[in-house]
Amino acid sequence: MLTRLSEPFLQVTDLTYQYAPAKSFSLGKQSFTLEKGKLLVILGPSGSGKSTLLQLIAGLLRPNEGEIIMGGKPIHHLPPEKRNLSMIFQKTYLLPFLTVGANVEIGLKLKGMPSHKRRVRSEEILNQVGLTGFYQRPLSSLSGGQEQRVALARSLVIEPQLLLLDEPFSQLDPLLRRQMGSWISDIKRMWEIPMIMVTHDREEALALGDQFLILRDGAEQQSGTLDNIYYEPANRWTADFMGIDNVLDGIKKGTRVTTFLGDLKVHPHCIRVPDGPVRIVLRSEWLQLDFTSSIKATIEGCSFRGEYTEVKANVNGESVVIKQLGLSNYERGMETGVRLATSNVWCLPKEVM
Amino acid sequence: MFYSKSKPIRLMILSGMLVPSLLFVAGTFFAGIFISGVQSLDYFPLIGKTTLSFRVYIELFHSAIFYRSLFFSLGISLAATFISALIAVILALWLRRYVRHGRWLHFLLQFNLPVPHVVGAIAILLLFGQSGLISRLTYWAGMIQQPSQFPVLVTDQNGIGIVLEYVWKEVPFIAVSVLSILKSWVVPYEKQLQLLGANAWQRWKLVTFPFMLPSLLSSSIIVFAYTFGSFEVPYVLGSISKPTLPILAYQAYLNPNLTYRSEAMAINIVITIISMFLVIFYMKWGEGYAEKRR
Incomplete structure (x- = not known):
């Protein structure tokens, strides 16, 4: 043949x-x-x-x-x-x-x-x-x-x-x-x-x-x-398995989703996800600490992992994980800001979580 | 009380604690060898022989009966070892396919290991003798007209009965040691070679056989050494007119004429020397070979 x-x-x-x-x-x-x-x-x-x-x-x-x-x-x-x-x-x-x-x-x-x-x-x-x-x-x-x-x-x-x-x-x-x-x-x-x-x-x-x-x-x-x-993780398990630390609640409406991090643009491939309650997945390296940002955060703790520092911060009462390249030291309780370093976010309908 | 921080002292204390049992085990062994040795050198004060000489050995090495027994013993051991090893390998290769029924098969395979050789010898006698069970069954089946027509398989001139008993007893011993290798760590090597293009025969030749060879060799050397020096099986199943070497020594030892005692001891020393060579082979080709391949 x-x-x-x-x-x-x-x-x-x-x-x-x-x-x-x-x-x-x-x-x-x-x-x-x-x-x-x-x-x-x-x-x-x-x-x-x-x-x-x-x-x-x-x-x-x-x-x-x-x-x-x-x-x-x-x-x-x-x-x-x-x-x-x-x-x-x-x-x-x-x-x-x-x-x-x-x-x-x-x-x-x-x-x-x-x-x-x-x-x-x-x-x-x-x-x-x-x-x-x-x-x-x-x-x-x-x-x-x-x-x-x-x-x-x-x-x-x-x-x-x-x-x-x-x-x-x-x-x-x-x-x-x-x-x-x-x-x-x-x-x-x-x-x-x-x-x-x-x-x-x-x-x-x-x-x-x-x-x-x-x-x-x-x-x-x-x-x-x-x-x-x-x-683009297909579901919550894959997101966890691929090391995505932040899975946040949000309300989707058209091409936008509202979360405690603010109003964010949805990834073009997620437009078909039905409007309403969704989960958005954010890799920790897409979040950055930025004192000038309007999204205020409080440091909850940090630990050095060899090549990066994993920082836990509280934003509007919710915990997020942020990865900072290299060794950084932040004091617990320190006031700072968080900036999202991506133009859009991936979201999953709540039923596949 | 027995503790010391110094390693040499700890070793000395440990050695000291082992001395009583060592004295008992090694002492009796070496005393036996020593007594046999001096008696084989014609030293037997009880009958007035107080000088050492190689007279008995010279006579022994010129005796046709000695050589006939020696080669008969070697032939029986060689045949029993070879047949046992062959059957054991075939059995192990067949059994390893049935890993799921491993416990039952292992029990069936090993059940005769604790049975003493003499029990096996008597069983062979009762089964394969001219008036034994199989002879009677063939008579009832009309295959023979009288018991004397049944082939002479025990107390025969060729040692068939003796070989039969050894094979019955030693096949499981060799098979168990080979099976443990075949069932566990040889499998991934076979798979690896299969993925490189090896067919069943090439896998056997290049992987299975070389890996099982050390345990096959060491267990076969043990079987050969045992069957060569064994007394009770040829005593029950052997022919009086064609004794194996241990039986020849026993006959000389039992002779009422005490001048034959030195001859019995000389035969014992020959058996000991051959056994010592087998121990050296075992260390070199059995255990040593296995270590090298690991």
Whole structure:
């Protein structure tokens, strides 16, 4: 079957999975598409079904319903070894009795490639992941980050059509996580491999993803681009999960909403939300302390979080959270003002809260 | 009273507390080895032999009966170990699919572990003897006309009965140690390799077998060592005319002529030396190998 140009590279349609009755967890219908060179992040708390979805795509689980089409061909009926994809897990699962080189080239060996060609390819890929000269080394000589890079090299050397990442950096320290994230971005750009990554780390997800799917208890909460999930949460749970600290009551009328922060303009995509009582969601970084502002506030407390200071302020009897970049010290009870640093606000009808 | 801030002193106190039990365990063991050793060197004052010599060993190593028993024992141990390991691996690979029924299967697998070998040997005798249960069943079924037509499986010249008992008893022992590896941490490695394109045979060759090998090797060495030095099973199920090495030592020991006592002790020392080599193999290829792979 020829792939039509208009068709996305990966199409997942109505995929469902029910574990054995004893486990009772089921993954509701999931559908999404993914283009080459894009990274889809599946986000969600523990037990939301994100790893189940990844295992269904990998072929480690068989779906009850639905189909997966990759490169124009259905793959949902194929065993994992015939799907031409690769997966990186939390642990590297490198074979401890083999050298770095033997681990990297194992996928090529399985395909029957002659040893001299395997070695050339493996050394090339080790070079690309910053491990030049590591071919002969034993695994015991590697650090955690180096092991993850060997696992990455092992997955890439077979030139998979799709790379799946199941919380691959969760066991690394923060510095290494950032470094590995940057490796993944580089590889995505250079190799144009579509990737699907599962994580519960919001920061990592937002830094790496092009598309997002947020799951909770086996059901999709929201999917879309970075802008969608960052600015436009679909419901209160997603807003909380994405770290939106301020959810305020308001009364919507047409394109305006009245809140204790004043009369605010509604986001154009929220015009269809019925007029009346609504909730507006405000990221804490969109609020700023400003002594000259007409909206008066009293400081309730502040705490430094490493890169920013989280300030709690009382505005017209309601509490709001404000993030100030860097270290700031405000005394409790101090009188100040609050300014909204966004031209419009996102609002949700009260019934979806 | 027994506390000290100094680590060497604490170690000394701890060692001192262990001395009584160590003396009892190691003392009796080494005393036995020592007595066997000197008696095997022809030192037996009770019958007037007060000089040390290698006469018994020289005679032993020129004796056809000794070599026949030695190779018979080695053959039985090798056959029992190999067959047990093979069946245990097949059983473990089959059982690991049924993780959900793990408790029942584990019970069924392990129920014969606490049963003494001698009980197993008697059971084999009652089952597979020419007048045993299976012989009678085949007679009633009309498959044989008289008990003597049933193949000689116990007290036979080939040690089939002995091997049968060892296999019955040791298969669960090896299977349990292999199964624990197969059921837990080898699975994600197999999945990882499958995602790299490995079919079932390639996964077995590259992951499953190398990972189970250390526990298979160490449990097989234990089985070999045990079956080689075991006395009671060949005593019940072996042929008098073709004894294994421990039986040969026992026959010499029981001989009313006390000059045979040195021969019994020399055979014991040979068994001990072979067992010590097996301990070294176990340390190097069993435990040591497993440590290296972890």
